[in-house]
Structure formats: structure tokens, C-alpha cells
Amino acid sequence: MKLLILGATGRVGSEIALLAAKDGHQVNVLVRTPEKLPPELTxxxxYSGDATVKEDIEQAIEGCEAVISALGTDGGTVLTDTVPLVIKAMQDRGSKRLLTIGTAGILNSRTEPDLLRYQSSESKRKLTRAAREHHEAYLAIKESSLDWTIVCPTYLPDGPITGSYRTEKDYLPLEGKQISTGDTAHFAYIQLASEEFLHSRVGIAY
Structure with a gap:
């Protein structure tokens, strides 16, 4: 399969790119600073460029059957600027499968069912700017015609793949406190071959 991976210089994106390349997929990456790619990603x-630029997205996505985005909020609007460009480019080319890394803040709240976690007392974070950016991206993806899945990790320390973790559609698994970058990447990557969580957010935690 030919894939476009966004955020491949990041902690989760680089792990996803490594898994895909090892499995023999044809992997395109669009990065602002190619020298930041891990040396083992050969x-x-x-593609050297900016994910918020329409022409750069269109060049990198050509011929790709799926897109995996591990872009973060970057303290600005990178995520919400990029997502509409990706959706449009995929729809124009008939590419359907979109996997993104979100945040547990945009999962449903268990304590206040009409709210998302970041809007409710479940969240201990005082700053909500990043969650609001992820929320806006989620709404755009949800309204698209794509076959999407948003993987929503909670606290995300660096760590290897264990393959032992819990997931739950639209909610954070009960008492979930953290999940490693390796396991988040592993779960997101294997969704390429799964339809279990189509059109869903998925909480992931130990």
C-alpha cells in the first residue's frame, strides 16, 4: 500500500513510519525539516514542505491509498489548517482511509454525557487550547466522506511497543492513565488493516 504519513519527525509519527516501512509499504512523508527524520527511516x-500548504499536500499525497497524520497542535493552528487540505486532496483523488492521532480530551465524558472530556470535570488540564484545536479537526473529519479513525491517547510518555493495552470506542478505558508512544503508534498502524473502529474516535490506555 502507498501511504502518506504526516508528522513523521514526531514521537508517534516516526514510529508509525518505521512500522509501515518495515512491512514493505511505499511510504511518503511530508516534513518541514527532513534532517530531523530518524536515521533508521531510509x-x-x-517531500520537503509544509502540511499547511495546499500544493505541498497535493504533491505528497499523489497516488496514496491512505493517510496517517500524527501532527500535533504545535502551539498554533497547524492541525486545523492541514486537516481540510488533506480531506479535500483525498476526496479529489478517491482515497478513503484516514487515520489521525488525537487526544483523550476529545473523547466522550463519562461523568457529563453531553460533553467531551476536555469540557468536563474529568479533565485535570487547565489549558484547553490544544484540545479545542483537536476538537475542531475532529468535527471536520467527522463531516467528511472518508473512512476515518481518530486514535486518542491519554498521557503519552516515550516508550516501546508492548502490544498490551486497552482500547474503547469513543471513551477512554476506565482508569486509563497513560500509554506509550510505541503502543500508540502500533495501534494506529494496525488500524490500516482493520474496520473495527471506522468512523470512530478510540481511547487507548494501559
Missing amino acids: ALQV
């Missing part, structure tokens, strides 16, 4: 087609 079997890639690297």
Missing part, C-alpha cells in the same frame, strides 16, 4: 519518499 525506505521513504521524502
Whole structure:
């Protein structure tokens, strides 16, 4: 399969790119600073550019059957600027599968059913700017015609793949406190071959 991975210089995105390349997928990455790619990521087609620029997205996505985005909020509007460009480029080309890394803040609240976690007393974070950015991206993806899945980790320390974790559609697993970057990448990657969580957010935690 030919894939476009966004955020491949990040902690989760680089792990996803490594898994995909090891499995023999044809992997395109669009990055602002190619020198930040991990040295072991050699079997890639690297596009130097900006994910918020329409022409850069269109060049990198050409021929791709799926897109995996591990872009963060970057303290600005990178996520909400990029998501509409990706959706449009995919729809124009008939590409359907979109996987993104979100945040547990945009999962449903258990304590206040009409709210998302970041809007409710479940969230201990005082700053909500990043969650609001993820929320806006989620709404745009939800309204698209794509086959999407948003993987929503909670506290995300660096760590290896264990393959042992819990997931739940639209909610954070009960008492979930953290999940490693490796396991988040592993779960997101294997969704390429799964329809279990189509059109869903998925909480992931130990």
C-alpha cells in the first residue's frame, strides 16, 4: 500500500513510519525539516514542505491509498489548517482511509454525557487550547466522506511497543492513565488493516 504519513519527525509519527516501512509499504512523508527524520527511516519518499500548504499536500499525497497524520497542535493552528487540505486532496483523488492521532480530551465524558472530556470535570488540564484545536479537526473529519479513525491517547510518555493495552470506542478505558508512544503508534498502524473502529474516535490506555 502507498501511504502518506504526516508528522513523521514526531514521537508517534516516526514510529508509525518505521512500522509501515518495515512491512514493505511505499511510504511518503511530508516534513518541514527532513534532517530531523530518524536515521533508521531510509525506505521513504521524502517531500520537503509544509502540511499547511495546499500544493505541498497535493504533491505528497499523489497516488496514496491512505493517510496517517500524527501532527500535533504545535502551539498554533497547524492541525486545523492541514486537516481540510488533506480531506479535500483525498476526496479529489478517491482515497478513503484516514487515520489521525488525537487526544483523550476529545473523547466522550463519562461523568457529563453531553460533553467531551476536555469540557468536563474529568479533565485535570487547565489549558484547553490544544484540545479545542483537536476538537475542531475532529468535527471536520467527522463531516467528511472518508473512512476515518481518530486514535486518542491519554498521557503519552516515550516508550516501546508492548502490544498490551486497552482500547474503547469513543471513551477512554476506565482508569486509563497513560500509554506509550510505541503502543500508540502500533495501534494506529494496525488500524490500516482493520474496520473495527471506522468512523470512530478510540481511547487507548494501559
